[in-house]
Amino acid sequence: MNKKWKLLAEIFFTFFKIGPVTFGGGYAMIPLIEKEVVTKKKWMQTNDITDVVALAGSAPGAMAINSATFVGYRIAGVSGAIAAMIGILLPTFLIVVGLSIFYLYFNDNPKIEAAFHGIGPAVVALICLAAYKLAPTAIIDKTTLVIASIAVLLLFFLHIHPVVMILGGIAAGICLVKIRTWLGYKTKLDGLKQKVG
Amino acid sequence: MMLLELFKTFFIIGFISFGGGYATIPIIEMEVTAHQWMTTEEFTDIIGIAGMSPGPIATNCAVFVGYQTAGFAGAVASTAGVILPSLIVILILAVFFYRANKNPIVQSAFYGLRPIIVSLIVYAAIKFAFSSGMVTTLSNESFSLLLIFIFSLLALTKFHLHPAVVIILSGLAGVALYT
Secondary structure, three states: OHHHHHHHHHHHHHHHHHHHHOEOOHHHHHHHHHHHHHHHOOOOOHHHHHHHHHHHHHOOOOHHHHHHHHHHHHHHHHHHHHHHHHHHHHHHHHHHHHHHHHHHHHOOOHHHHHHHHHHHHHHHHHHHHHHHHHHHHHOOOHHHHHHHHHHHHHHHHHOOOHHHHHHHHHHHHHHHHHHHHHOOOOOOOOOOOOOOO | OHHHHHHHHHHHHHHOOOOOOHHHHHHHHHHHHHOOOOOHHHHHHHHHHHHHOOEOHHHHHHHHHHHHHHHHHHHHHHHHHHHHHHHHHHHHHHHOOOOHHHOHHHHHHHHHHHHHHHHHHHHHHHHHHHHOOOOOOOOHHHHHHHHHHHHHHHHHHOOOOOHHHHHHHHHHHHHHHHO
16 A cells, blocks of 8 residues: 555656646657656656557647546556646646736736737737647648638637537548548548657 | 536536647637636636646636636636546546557547647637737737737747747737837
């Protein structure tokens, strides 16, 4: 029992250390996890990391949190998954709570208001960058381009709820690939070529 | 029951937050304004701060919305809500469908899902472009906001500046221009 708690504490602190560095999250933190988990602690092997990336990418939620959770599970089961998840989450949680308090006190200040007015367009730029980065792995042929364009129009003009759009996308993907297979066409399903490790 | 409502709302958001990052923004925005927890303008501020903080943007937004709505307990409720679906799905995948990503049905589902995620992000960009005041009739203000947008985009793509740095610089530009 004692040994188990020690391992859980070790998992927690390993991811606690990685947490604050996961700026922007995403795939950027995979090498960090690899360094801690494979090179330093020897909990996993390098080729296990490929599974981590694949699995973390197919679950909803942030890449960083998903990877940590899966690694924790592989090392110490469900309790390991929870320890890793809380570990990676806690530092950023506390930082954001701190910033919330700051915002609550100062958002009426005219200087802060002006700053946020200037930050608005920068946020739009950040969102554009996210779309630009994701597009090559998502829009890989004419069909996916048509799906994306129709989806933007539906969201913008008919205000369809994103949940409906996501479910619709899943259904469209499965149906389109099935229909094409019946017609004898082959669909290349993956534009993503990840390099890991 | 504010805490329960926060938890429930973010739990649903968590389940559909494929892609994690900015694709989740329009979903959160829709829910937050529908519950009248915040206005779109307030929510834009929050994305600015969430993008500046370390950690995933969707989780950061959850912490923020929770804290602004119901204090520390609210932050815990919304964060727990948004991450619990990840934990559940990861455990199910890890135990039962270890090779789920090799399954052709899962692959074709993602084939249709990925362009939707891009469209959600594009939609978020359009929406916040409007609420930021950058796309209105041409005035000194809308022109300067447009310039901040262009400079930010260049800084991010051409000069690979860190997002946090870009947000801080544009904040300083805001202080200089609009006070």
